[in-house]
Amino acid sequence: MDLGTAPTALIGRYDGCSVGELLTELSAESKARLASEIREWVAVVAWADQNVVDTGVPIAGPGAPLVSEFELMELIAVLGRTPDGGRMHVGRIIECAWRLPSVYAAVIAGRIPPYKAHRIADQTRSLTPDAAAFVDRQLAAVANVSWAQLDRLITEAILRFDPERAEAERKKASEHRFCEVSDVDEHGNALITAVVDIADGHDFNTAIAREAEVRGRLGDEGSLDARRAQAVGAIARRDLALDLLTTDEDTGEITVRSAGRKVVMDLHITDTTLTGENPVGRWGDEPVTTAQIKQWLRSRETTSIVVRPVIDLADCIPVGSYEIPDRHKHRVRSRRHTCSFPNCTTPAVKCDIDHEVPHAEGGPTCPCNLNPLCRRHHRAKTFSEWHYLQIAPGHFLWTSPHGRLFLVGPGGTRALDPPRAIDP
Known part of the structure; x- marks a missing residue:
């Protein structure tokens, strides 16, 4: 079977290379990538050593240094990582450098790959200093440890040096139960x-199996899995009805009142919507199909319907107070769905609403001057030298305390600093 050949433009300087030559090149690239990671580790440790403060934030285990919160934000942005992911990445390096010195030395020497050291740091962060030192000593002798061996080693360290924690975790495990329903897809x-x-x-x-079987006998042609899924809702709605049984004190008559469903939809109205060609509904922020909406609303007797029109996102009507009205918050969060800080993915519904130009400096409480910022980055903008300018609707130019520039837009975050050569 002829699969064809890749266009020369995609191969570039590797055109004409043999498989052996390509493997040699890939090996060299892999070694260069590892060397680059190791240099990053060393640079992060040097950065941490210069940014230790008494009132800093803990991003590694007990005994590791506290680093400046706002300086950490800048480092994470320079590394091109998300706020939470970058915090974890830097914390793992600090965990190894200060609490697992043998592991850190093995990484620098190339004996332990950084990804494995990250996993080790995740496991040891919650340990006491003595327990972490025990793990470090054990790993110094055996660098090529499996994940199962690492888990057992961590467990042994907890049993040896923190028996109270071990007993508490044993008891907690017997009660570590939960039940949750995810957001709609x-x-x-x-x-x-x-x-x-x-x-x-x-x-x-047993209950859902019986309900699914009954549905099948009554003519439901859906698959067994689909009937089992429907059974969950049927059982839940029967329970809702049982919870709302009421008895008339005079007649003794029992009345059943089921709460049923309450569906809240944001309907985006367009000219084609009015003709029935393009209706779009949303459950929270997720769009749903017309067929799904009809299914939810099929039982009018037990379904409460609330329809909210979506306001014009381009509308700009300021208010005279600092407090932001709900209609403005809804407009801002509908316009941008995440925090406006570089690489931050916190949903806008969980964010503060920031005055780009502070209200105290004359900034209006108007959608054109309001943007979502999560609490962490709202504080950074308010109390540090981080600042931004909205250069176009939905496009933010951020400047870090050391003058680094980041452009945030619908397509993500892009660092505007020119790349610099790093000495080997």
Whole structure:
């Protein structure tokens, strides 16, 4: 079978190279990448050593230095990482350098790859200094440890040096149960995740199996899995009805009142919507199909319907106070769905609403001067030298305390600093 050949433009300088030559090149690139990672580790440790403050934030385990919160934000932005991911990345390096010196030395010497050291640091961060030192000593002798061996080593360290924690975790594990429903996806489905007592799990499985079987006997042609999924809702709605049984004190008559569903949809109205060609509904921020909406609203007797029109996102009507009205918050969060800080992915619904030009300096409380910032980056903009300018709707030019520039827009974050050559 002829699969063709790749265009020369895609191969570039490797055109005509043999497989052996390509493997040699790939090996060299892999070594260069590892060397680059190691240099980054050394540079991060040097950075941490210069940014230790008494009131800093802890990003590694007990005994590791506290680093400046706002300087850390700049480092993370320069590394091109998300705020949370960058915080974890830097914290792992500091964990190794200060609490796992043998592991750190092995990374610098190339005996332990950085990705494995990251995993080790994740495991040791919660340990006491003595327990972390024990793990470090054990790993110094055996660099090529499996994940299972590492887990056992961490468990042993906790048992040896923190027996109270070990006992508390044992008891907590027996009560570590939960049941949660995820956000709806684009098909109107949600994921139910639970950890329950085995007896409760058995009863639940029996109940949905029986409900699914009954549905099949009554003519439901859906698959067994689909019928089991529908059974969950049917069982839940019966329980809602049972919770709302009321008895008339005079007649003794029992009345059943089911709360049913309450569906809240944001309907985006366009000219084609009015003709029935392009209706779009949303559950929260997720779009759903017309068919899904019809299914939710099919039972009018047990469904409460609230329809909210979406306001014009381009509208700009200021108010005279510092407090931001809900209609402005809704407009701002509909316009930008995440925090406006570089690489931050915090949903706008969980963010503060920031006055780009502070209200105290004459900035209006108007959607054109309001943008979502998560609490962490709102504080950075307010209390440090981080600042931004909205150069176009939805496009923000951020400047870090040391003058680094980052352009944030619908397509993500782009560092505007020219690349610099790094000495080998």
